[in-house]
Amino acid sequence: MHTAPRPVDALRRRTGLAVLAGLMLLLPAVAGRMAYLLHEEGDRLRAFAEKQQHKQLVLPARRGGIFDNRGRLLAGTERKPDVFVDARRLFEILEEKFPAPREQAQKLAEFAAATAIRLNLPQAEVLGKLQSKANSRFVVLKTRIDDAEAEAIEAFDHEAAEAISLTHNPLRxxxxxxSMAHVIGFVGREGKGLEGVEKALDDHLHGTDGVRRTLCTVSRGSLDFAEDSGxxxxxxxxVVLTLDAEIQRIAEEQLRLAVEKFEAKSAVALVMDPNTGDVLAMASLPTYDLNDPNAYPVDARRNRAVTDPVEPGSCFKPFVASGALQERFVNLKESIDCHHGLHFFRGRKVRDTHPQxxxxxxxxxxxxxxIGMGTxxxxxxxxxxxxxxxxxxxGQRTDVGCPGESAGILKPVKEWSGYSPISISFGQELAVTPVQLITALSAIVNGGELLKPRIVRGRLAADGRTLDWHDGPEVVRRVLRKDISEVFTTQILPSVVDDVTEGSLKSEKYTTLGKTGTAQVPYPNRPGYxxxxxxGSFLGAGPVSDPKLTCIVMVRKPNPAKGYYGRTVAGPAVKAILEQSLEYLGVPPDRALAAVRTVDAGRP
Amino acid sequence: MKPARWAGAIVVMLALALAVVHLRTEQARCAARMLKSEGDRIALRGELWELQASVARLKSPVEIHDRLRRLRELAAAKAEDSTVSDTNTLTLTHR
Known part of the structure; x- marks a missing residue:
């Protein structure tokens, strides 16, 4: 029996159909929105979710260390904190909490004062920085703060304390x-080597930071490692250098004493092992603190031992003289007329300071x-x-390993005048660097071989494996015969030290040799002096029987009233450096032994 | 199925669920510990670097000579003090 639907059922069915129809109509809208979100907004939203659900932890890499030849750390890495203020946040907080501009200014001054006390900075400096960079999110107030300052900042109690933070970046x-500032160099804030070995070997020294990716909670706490964990x-x-921090200290101390005593503008000292070409000390004054290089003028950062060529003056004489002896243009027994201090060569007057x-x-x-040398x-x-x-x-770079090395100035022979060989023989009309001079002196005293000077002994991997290591000498060429080298090392150059009584540079412990030099400084931009x-320069080496060290000290622009001759201004420094360095290296004193040998030789 | 079996099945499922939750919790804890260790390792590396730099500062020849000089001065001052006190003692004895 067919019964008519009840009105309530019909109403239900109609309502159901209406809802279904509504849902059917809504479905394309939902699908459309989904398609829009997937295709148009998908990348942005995925990136947003990624940022919200993951966080990155930077695993800092360590820049490699620089060590001296005895393993002393010369350049390392520390994690000293820097203090910075999110200035924009600071001003937002002050505006939110203190609507009145006067009150805001007062609170800002309070904030600056409290910060300044904690960081030992002038309040005006802090306030000035904050006001001038009000929109910045990163205003650095002080770098490399100490532990007490860091604790004070962490315990900072102020309405706007959340705007101040510490960053713990690895710092060089x-x-x-x-010490050794000019050799080591320094790195910039981005960790890139800007000077010295830091610059020359930046590719080897720098590390690459790692990254750890983690899933995080809504409060940004790490929850788990991400699938791609970084x-x-x-x-x-x-890098291991050939330099020795103790010999460097000795050289720097003696150089400082010389500069202070003679009120000089600048000075250079170099110490080398003549048998290997290893540079053991390289000091320049003025110098600068590597931990704060920007506080010093750029001029103080110049490594004068390699960048500044100077006219060498008389300390150049042994190089031409030894060549002349080897090529038989002079012999040891010949006497040469030195014209009592005044002579004309090719129409030009040459004088001697001590007429003979x-x-x-x-x-x-x-x-x-x-005059003798010119003849x-x-x-x-x-x-x-x-x-x-x-x-x-x-006239050529030594490639010692320091950036910015000069080749010096030596004109090609076709540009020389007839007088050039004469002036060059006593160290004029050319300019040389201190590192060229000490390398050439080493060639005279080591048996006649020119060695390649070096400041880098070797490179090690981060785990300590040796990558390359240089122990032995690297011979560039033979420049003198052994017998000529021996004549200069044992007879001629020791006399410069031993036979002069005025301003004696004779060491009481070691037999030494040397050569003085005094040159005028030419004008930088025009001819003349x-x-x-x-x-004032002095080149020295010792002990005479088997030279273990060569040394050069050059003192530039001393106060002439205090002294300017190489023997006076540089000689005592070389004597002290050689004496102390040989003692430090454990070389037995040979002065007494040499005296015994002399007495024995005099016996019938 | 008898109620006892139902109850048994529910207990087993409950135990399984608890085990899964426990394992998941432990996994999260382990991950957190590993992350903390990672952070500690970074901090320790930083501390090690700082200590190496501090040792290097103490071993620097300039520092060593400074310390030596200070010790010599101290020893000289002490020797002077003891001489003065000895002299005083002698003076008193003579009196």
Missing amino acids: SYPLGS REPVDGGH GWLDLKGIIVHSSN IADRMPASLVERLVRDFGY EPGAYV
Whole structure:
């Protein structure tokens, strides 16, 4: 029996159909929105979710260390905190909490004062920084703060304390401060080497930071490792230098004493092992603190031992003289007329500071006679003088390993005048760097071989594996025969130290040799010399029987009233450096032994 | 199925659910511990670097010579003090 639907059922069915129809109509809208979100907004929303659900933890890599030849750390990494203020947030907080502008200004001043006290900074400086960078989210107030300052900042109690924070970035630290500053160099805030070894070997030293990706909670706490958990940090490799921090200290101390005593503008000291070419000390004054390089003028950062060529003056004489002796343009027994201090070569007047009559080669070097040296050079062809000088490494970079090295100035022989060989023989008309001079002196005293000087002993991987290591000498060329080298090392150059009584540089412990030099300083931009401006130099080595060290000290622009001759301003420093360094290296004193040998030799 | 079996099945399922929850919790705890260790390792590396730099500062030849000089001065001052006190003692004895 068919019964008519009840009105309630019909109503239900109609309502159901209506809802269904509504849902059917809504479905395309939902699908459309989904398609829009997927295709149009998908990337943005995925990135947003990724940012919200994951966080990255930076695993800092360590920049490789720089060590001296005895393993002392010269450049390492520290995690000293920097203090910064989110200035925009600070001003937002002040506006939210203190609507009145006057009150805001008062609270800002309070904030600056409280911060300044905690960081030992002037309040005006802090306030000025905050006001001038009000929109910045990162205003650095102080870098490398100490533990007490960090604790004070962490315990900072102020309405706007959340705007101040600490960052713990790895920072390059130089435990020896200004020692070896010109050799080591420094890195910029981004961790890139800007000077010295830091710059030259930046590719080897720098590391690559790692990243750890984690899933995080809504409060940004780490929950679990993400599927792609990031990458491990790669530490930088290490560098071992040939320099010795103790010999460097000795050189720096003696250089400072010389500069203070003679009120000089600048000075350079170098110490080298003549048998390997290893540079053991390289000091320049003025210097700077590697931990705060920007507080010093750019001029103080110049490594004068390699960047500043100077006219060498008389300390250049042994190089031409030894070549002349080897090429038989002079012999040891010959006497040369030194014309009592005044002579004309090719129409140009040459003077001697200490006028002499007839001198042999040793006398010419000991009394530093320009006329005697000029007479010898005048016998030699210009091309031979040029070859000898170039053979000693002048006019070309030594590639010692320091950035910005100068090749010096040595004109090609075709540009020379007839007078050039004469002036070059006593160290004029050319400019050389201190590192060229000490390398050439090492060639004279080591048996006649020019060695490649170096400041880098080797490179190590981050885990300490040796990548490359240089122990032995790297011979560039032979410049002198052994017998000529021996004559200069044991007879001629020791006399410069031993036979002069005035201003004696004789060491009581070691037999040493040397050569003085005093040169005028040429004008930088025009011909001629600055009146009263000199460079006093002294080249030295010891012990005479088997030289273990060579040393050069150059003192630029000393106060002439205090002294300017190389023997006076640089000689005592070389004597002290050689004496103390040889003692430190454990070389037995040989002065007493040499005296016994002399007495024995005199016996019938 | 008898009620006892139902009850048994429910207990087993409950135990399984609890085990899963426990495992998940432990996993989260382990992950948190590993993350903390990672953070500690970074902090320790930083501390190690700082200590190495501090040791290097103490071993620097300039520092060593400074300390030596200070010790010498101290020793000299002490020696002077003891001489003065000895002299005083002698003076008193003579009196």
